Amino acid sequence: MIDWADTVWRLFTVFAVLIGALLVAAGLIWVERRLLALFQNRYGPNVVGPFGTLQVVADMVKIFTKEDWVPPFADKSVFVLAPTIIMAAVLLSFAVIPFAPGFQVVNLNVGLLFFLAMSSMGVYSVVLGGWSSNSKYSLLGGVRAAAQMLSYEVFMGLSLMGVVLLAGSFDLATIVDAQARGIWYVVPQIVGFVVFLIAGSAETRRLPFDLPEAESELVAGFHAEYSGMKFGMFYVGEYLGITLLSAMIATLFFGGWSGPLLPPFLWFVVKAAFFVGLFILLRGSLPRPRYDQLMAWGWKFLLPLSLLNLLVTGAVILAMA
Amino acid sequence: MSDPLVTLVFYGIAAVTIVAAIGVVSLRNIYRAALCLVLTFLGVAGVYILLNADFVAVMQVLIYAGAVTTMLLFAIMLTRSPGSPRSNAANRQSGLALFAVLVLVVLLVLALGTAVWPQTAPVAAQSSVDVLAKQLFTTYALPFEIASVLLLAAMVGAIILARED
Numbered sequence: 001m002i003d004w005a006d007t008v009w010r011l012f013t014v015f016a017v018l019i020g021a022l023l024v025a026a027g028l029i030w031v032e033r034r035l036l037a038l039f040q041n042r043y044g045p046n047v048v049g050p051f052g053t054l055q056v057v058a059d060m061v062k063i064f065t066k067e068d069w070v071p072p073f074a075d076k077s078v079f080v081l082a083p084t085i086i087m088a089a090v091l092l093s094f095a096v097i098p099f100a101p102g103f104q105v106v107n108l109n110v111g112l113l114f115f116l117a118m119s120s121m122g123v124y125s126v127v128l129g130g131w132s133s134n135s136k137y138s139l140l141g142g143v144r145a146a147a148q149m150l151s152y153e154v155f156m157g158l159s160l161m162g163v164v165l166l167a168g169s170f171d172l173a174t175i176v177d178a179q180a181r182g183i184w185y186v187v188p189q190i191v192g193f194v195v196f197l198i199a200g201s202a203e204t205r206r207l208p209f210d211l212p213e214a215e216s217e218l219v220a221g222f223h224a225e226y227s228g229m230k231f232g233m234f235y236v237g238e239y240l241g242i243t244l245l246s247a248m249i250a251t252l253f254f255g256g257w258s259g260p261l262l263p264p265f266l267w268f269v270v271k272a273a274f275f276v277g278l279f280i281l282l283r284g285s286l287p288r289p290r291y292d293q294l295m296a297w298g299w300k301f302l303l304p305l306s307l308l309n310l311l312v313t314g315a316v317i318l319a320m321a
Numbered sequence: 322m323s324d325p326l327v328t329l330v331f332y333g334i335a336a337v338t339i340v341a342a343i344g345v346v347s348l349r350n351i352y353r354a355a356l357c358l359v360l361t362f363l364g365v366a367g368v369y370i371l372l373n374a375d376f377v378a379v380m381q382v383l384i385y386a387g388a389v390t391t392m393l394l395f396a397i398m399l400t401r402s403p404g405s406p407r408s409n410a411a412n413r414q415s416g417l418a419l420f421a422v423l424v425l426v427v428l429l430v431l432a433l434g435t436a437v438w439p440q441t442a443p444v445a446a447q448s449s450v451d452v453l454a455k456q457l458f459t460t461y462a463l464p465f466e467i468a469s470v471l472l473l474a475a476m477v478g479a480i481i482l483a484r485e486d
Contacts, residue, residue, distance in 0.1 A: 078356070109449065113379040120387025124359070127394055131352065139398065146395040150388060157383075170376075170450060 013105050014095075021094050025239035030056045032239075032280050039284040066228035071133065074225060078132035083230045086125035086237035090244055093118040097247050098173045100257045100265040111172040112164060115248060116157050119203055123149040125237065126205065126212055130222035141221025144291065145205065145212035151298045152202035152209075158306040159195035162188075162313040163252050176256035186253040188316075191309040193253045195302055200249070201279060202298075204241035208286035211294060246275035331371055338364030355393050362386035376449045 030045065030053055037044025045055035070076055096111035098104040108114050123146065130142015163185050167175040179185055186193050202209040213221030223234050250256060250271035257264035289297070341364060344357035362385040369378035457465050 075352075078353075108375065110375050110379045113376070113383060117379050117382040117387060120383055120391070123387070123391050124394075127391065127398070128356075131394070131398055143395065143398050146391055146398065150391050150395070153388070 010105075013103060017094050017097075017099070017105050018091060021091060021240060021243060022236070024243050025236050026056050026060070028239045028243065028276065029059065029235075031276070032283075035277070035280045036284050039281065063229055063232040068228045068230070071135075071225050073134045075132040075134060078128050079225075080230070082125050082129035082132060083226065083233035083237070084125075085128070086122050087233050087240070089118045089122040089125070090237055090240040093244050094247075096172055097244075097251060098176055098256055099247075099268050100263070103265065104173060107173055108171065110170045112160060112170045112175070112252075115172075116153070116160070119156070120149075120153055122203075122237075122241070123153070125234070126222045129226065129234070130212070133222070133225035135225055137218045137220075137224050138222055141212045141218050141224070145222055148209065148211060148294060149203055149205070151295065152199040152302075155195055155298060155302045155306050156199035156203060158303070158310060159192040159199060160252060161310050162192040165310075165313050165317055172251055172256075176251060176258060179255040180258035184253065184255045189253060189309070189313070191305060192313075193249070195306045195309070196252070197249065198302065199298075200245045201242075201282065202294075204238060204245055204279075206238065206242065206279065207283040208288050209294070210288060211291055242276060242279050243272070246272040246279065249275050327371060331368070334364050334367040334371070338368070352394070352397055355390060355397060358393070359386050359390050362390065374449060376453055 033055070034044045034046075034052065045052035048054040048058050070079055093115050095105040096108050096114050098107075126145035126149070127142045130138045130140075130145060133139070163175060164170055166185055166188060167178040169175060169178075175185075205212050211221075212218075213223065218224070223231055226234060247268075250268060254271050255267075256271075257268040259267035262270070338361055341357045341360035345354050345361060348354040348357060362381060366378040366381040366386065369375075369381060
């Protein structure tokens with residue numbers, strides 16, 4: 001027999017997470033423009049609607065009504081496919097995040113690995129976009145993206161293994177539970193947290209890690225040939241990416257939904273929102289490194305650091321057991 | 322696989338995987354062939370999920386569909402221009418290839434014909450990660466370590482080959 005109440009609740013979670021994530025990502029475009037304006041001592045969008053909040057709606061209308069143009073020299077099917085991959089990969093990742101006790105689309109045993117797998121799928125979006133555009137700037141952007149994201153994925157995965165060791169599980173809900181009962185993992189895993197923060201923002205390709213698009217060198221890099229809603233999907237995908245990353249940081253290192261007084265879901269939102277703000281501040285304040293600096297820093301510093309962190313964490317857990 | 326829905330999903334995934342695999346070997350555009358390879362790996366991951374092997378499935382996506390194929394695409398992007406349509410090299414070794422394939426088919430038929438198959442997918446009593454880890458570090462510790470050493474040797478070899486001297 002079908003349990004109707006359960007089915008309705010599951011459907012509700014799916015749609016709430018899907019629509020919520022998209023709305024938050026759209027809203028973030030406005031938040032980021034206002035915050036960057038604040039940091040840079042100017043106004044930002046403040047004309048359309050109260051505090052300029054309807055600017056997002058205006059942008060949406062504009063981007064939907066623009067000509068949907070595919071360059072004649074592009075590899076058409078791959079060109080069209082590329083922007084959809086990033087949206088699909090990031091939205092799928094939201095399925096495993098525990099927003100509150102019981103409020104999770106699917107409780108996977110290997111939730112953390114699923115998140116990593118989906119983020120490695122997201123790489124294709126940028127690489128394929130850069131390649132199929134068949135233009136030299138896009139190709140350079142795509143090649144850079146492939147190397148950058150492949151490299152930083154390694155440290156991103158390794159930096160999270162300390163958390164997995166402490167919680168003894170890949171299951172995100174279990175990881176949050178373990179933190180709610182004990183200590184937030186940011187304390188014992190401060191190194192892992194910092195590495196994840198850096199590697200994660202490299203995965204989202206935002207300043208200071210926007211080398212694949214680097215407008216001062218590559219016009220717009222991998223999405224130089226994109227326009228209209230296809231460009232919009234890359235754009236929204238980027239904001240979905242930082243929302244996801246902030247949610248993951250809150251879940252893995254800051255106790256997820258756990259916290260006193262306030263309802264769990266609100267705690268989760270507060271923690272995630274803080275990190276979204278931090279990422280916008282990072283974008284507003286840090287310069288872009290050179291490509292060789294990015295690679296050297298990753299492989300020669302972050303990789304040994306995350307391995308050492310893993311080793312020490314394992315040793316301490318063994319000694320205490 | 323008694324559930325008809327599971328059977329249906331299995332045939333769907335199997336069809337996608339096989340079509341994609343045919344694409345990998347038959348497409349003339351090497352870049353698209355690599356993309357078909359991604360689809361093949363994802364299909365295999367789907368089969369693993371149907372077999373209750375979620376950890377193996379996620380690892381399949383993370384390593385094969387993710388890292389390995391991205392490396393492949395990276396190499397193609399560095400060496401070929403996007404405009405070249407027929408870049409999947411066909412050479413004159415088709416006779417040899419046919420022989421190798423025939424040998425493989427015979428071996429597979431022998432192996433599959435004599436194997437005893439479980440009728441249902443094993444139901445994971447506990448987390449599949451735990452089971453896998455225990456097996457890897459007890460029963461299969463030696464093969465596991467040998468594989469690790471082999472990979473390390475390959476890595477060192479690659480670095481030596483790539484070094485400028």
